[in-house]
Amino acid sequence: MIQQVLFAIVVVGAFGFALNKYAKIYRNIMLAKDYDTQGNDFQRMKNVGLIAFGQKKMFKRMVPALLHLCIYAAFMITQIELIEIFIDGFTGSHRFFRDALGGFYTFTISFIEILSVLAFVATIAFLARRNALKLPRFHMDEMTGWPKWDGNLILVFELMLIIFIFHMNGADEVLYNMGKSGQHPGEVGSYGFAISQFVGPLMFGWLAEFGDFGIWMLNILERFGWWGHILMVLTFLMYLPFSKHLHIMLAFPNTYFAPLNSRGEMENMPDVMNEVKMMMGLSEMSADAPAEDELPEFGAKDIFGLTWKNMLDAYTCTECGRCSSVCPANLTGKKLSPRKIMMDIRDRAEEVGKNIDSGEQQAHNYDDGKSLFDYISREEIHACTTCNACVEACPVMISPMEPILKLRRYEILTESAGPSDWVPMFTSMENGGSPWAVNDARDKWATDELEKN
Amino acid sequence: MSDKKLQIPIMSELAAQGIEPEVLYWVGCSGSFDARAQKVAVAFAKIMNEAKISFAILGQEESCTGDPARRAGNEFVFQMMALQNIETLNMYKVKKIVTACPHCFNTLKNEYPALGGNYDVVHHTQFINDLIKEGRLVMKGGSAFSGKRITYHDSCYLGRVNGVYEAPREILEKLDNHLVELKRSKTNGLCCGAGGSQMFKEDEKGDKRINVERVEEALESGAEVIVANCPFCITMLSDGIKAKDKQDHVMVVDISEMIVSNKRL
Numbered sequence: 001m002i003q004q005v006l007f008a009i010v011v012v013g014a015f016g017f018a019l020n021k022y023a024k025i026y027r028n029i030m031l032a033k034d035y036d037t038q039g040n041d042f043q044r045m046k047n048v049g050l051i052a053f054g055q056k057k058m059f060k061r062m063v064p065a066l067l068h069l070c071i072y073a074a075f076m077i078t079q080i081e082l083i084e085i086f087i088d089g090f091t092g093s094h095r096f097f098r099d100a101l102g103g104f105y106t107f108t109i110s111f112i113e114i115l116s117v118l119a120f121v122a123t124i125a126f127l128a129r130r131n132a133l134k135l136p137r138f139h140m141d142e143m144t145g146w147p148k149w150d151g152n153l154i155l156v157f158e159l160m161l162i163i164f165i166f167h168m169n170g171a172d173e174v175l176y177n178m179g180k181s182g183q184h185p186g187e188v189g190s191y192g193f194a195i196s197q198f199v200g201p202l203m204f205g206w207l208a209e210f211g212d213f214g215i216w217m218l219n220i221l222e223r224f225g226w227w228g229h230i231l232m233v234l235t236f237l238m239y240l241p242f243s244k245h246l247h248i249m250l251a252f253p254n255t256y257f258a259p260l261n262s263r264g265e266m267e268n269m270p271d272v273m274n275e276v277k278m279m280m281g282l283s284e285m286s287a288d289a290p291a292e293d294e295l296p297e298f299g300a301k302d303i304f305g306l307t308w309k310n311m312l313d314a315y316t317c318t319e320c321g322r323c324s325s326v327c328p329a330n331l332t333g334k335k336l337s338p339r340k341i342m343m344d345i346r347d348r349a350e351e352v353g354k355n356i357d358s359g360e361q362q363a364h365n366y367d368d369g370k371s372l373f374d375y376i377s378r379e380e381i382h383a384c385t386t387c388n389a390c391v392e393a394c395p396v397m398i399s400p401m402e403p404i405l406k407l408r409r410y411e412i413l414t415e416s417a418g419p420s421d422w423v424p425m426f427t428s429m430e431n432g433g434s435p436w437a438v439n440d441a442r443d444k445w446a447t448d449e450l451e452k453n
Numbered sequence: 454m455s456d457k458k459l460q461i462p463i464m465s466e467l468a469a470q471g472i473e474p475e476v477l478y479w480v481g482c483s484g485s486f487d488a489r490a491q492k493v494a495v496a497f498a499k500i501m502n503e504a505k506i507s508f509a510i511l512g513q514e515e516s517c518t519g520d521p522a523r524r525a526g527n528e529f530v531f532q533m534m535a536l537q538n539i540e541t542l543n544m545y546k547v548k549k550i551v552t553a554c555p556h557c558f559n560t561l562k563n564e565y566p567a568l569g570g571n572y573d574v575v576h577h578t579q580f581i582n583d584l585i586k587e588g589r590l591v592m593k594g595g596s597a598f599s600g601k602r603i604t605y606h607d608s609c610y611l612g613r614v615n616g617v618y619e620a621p622r623e624i625l626e627k628l629d630n631h632l633v634e635l636k637r638s639k640t641n642g643l644c645c646g647a648g649g650s651q652m653f654k655e656d657e658k659g660d661k662r663i664n665v666e667r668v669e670e671a672l673e674s675g676a677e678v679i680v681a682n683c684p685f686c687i688t689m690l691s692d693g694i695k696a697k698d699k700q701d702h703v704m705v706v707d708i709s710e711m712i713v714s715n716k717r718l
Contacts, residue, residue, distance in 0.1 A: 433516025
């Protein structure tokens, strides 16, 4: 009974804490502009199936894809066991599903155990890749301090989750062998789970020699595993919103909402289009056009100028760095790292969120004198070749390129700033219809060639 | 040109005679003004003559599609260019456009519809590939490139952005040479460094230029010829080859130039 009460308190506390934090993230995301989600819902579901559930884009790199698949599969299927843990926790039952499911239960838990072993191996491999193998994408400038800790901490959490599961199943197995299991006391047998029926006796079999004390110890160890696992799960839940690891949830909506139009199409700016049309005499000046006192803001200088999809992108990013490892600017030593752009947007969103929470600022007229440009330098946004390699590389359909181009739009259109080399290009285009200032006729190449004939 | 004189008709002149050509050849600023790209423009015009395509160019009525301005962030200049071009194209009731520049191709195909310009836009590699498939352009045996080790550089805006990987490769298969793929090709192709209006400004500070990184990869492949499909790529790769002092060993060409060589046009 004490355990049940404790369980209820811990679960309610953890969920309360986590939900509060998740609600703030949702609020932060929605601080940005609206985003058009029209289009083919079937195509969107298909993307979720193939890219989010199916991890299609991960498989461009086989080794990490397979390792990641082990952890992903173990994570998904462990949810079944988690349901049982919740039921047992609240009702005081022991292995609630076992009697109802019979052989299928043994199969399911065995499956979880096998995947957990694979996940354990994969997690060790990931720790090695991050820390021993020195993969360049885990050692770029933005991957120091908290992001580095975060990446490793998550992996340690995973190891602990798995160790606790085997701790619990192993001790329970030995108790069952002795006829002392919590589920059917007096019945001597084995759960027959694929791994723990062997690992359990190996780890804890020696305690059987110690009579009642041994049984007492085994019960403690089983409870330690059970509580350890659920506390780890709840820790994970509370830790997620502070970590890069939110992708385990957000990858799905982010894939669903990913744009369906061509990558080659930059979002049109109807305000600018209409103004240029009027200027060129292509449309009538509307008499009742509202006279604007100040120039509208074009592009984005802060998160408020991005769309909520850009924000969702930032919160979905798990900092894997595939984007930066294929970015031509980054590869040749320029400061631009597409991953850092996403991390900066998220950091800025968190800062804005904190200032709103503290009452220092209000969402509708937010102004703390700072902007995304305090996080992202001009040098970074100028270095982008818009080659779309980052967009192609992202396994969860993030576009680091879109915010870069929005920052460029702000710089050029609102600030009239930007690289000085571009000024003569714009001028030549306006005056001569070509980025180069040339005096020749546009068809001179043709007339010259025809003369030769 | 063997028997017939080369023809490069101007749209306004055809319109005056009441002729509506089958396809508009969008030359682009590089093809019009860049000395190296002008050669590609001539090569493609020769191919269209050879295949007896009824085409025209806009000549003085063409202007930049606006791509470099838009990607630099200057939407005003983009809209000025685009709306003017759309006026012209719609006036001539243009239905089909072919261009040898993947940036023009992308903007005409993907960005003009939102501004009221809807056309069937193809890249010249697709166009040529179709001509070969339809038997309107028949390859001969042997050319200046015969037996040479060649490699193909995917431009970002034809490849990764628009998913055209096979048409250029299918043409190359028809030509008598040995194609080696670069380590980073197709969806993983590495940019030449010119896109996003980088063509028109100095690089940001870094360890090396992007075109040099790409050229090093091409040199590693042992290719004697780098085939490209984009005027910016040709400039960048040629500069990279020069930076490596390999201009006497490796040449950078557009696919259309290989056809011209094969057909002795």
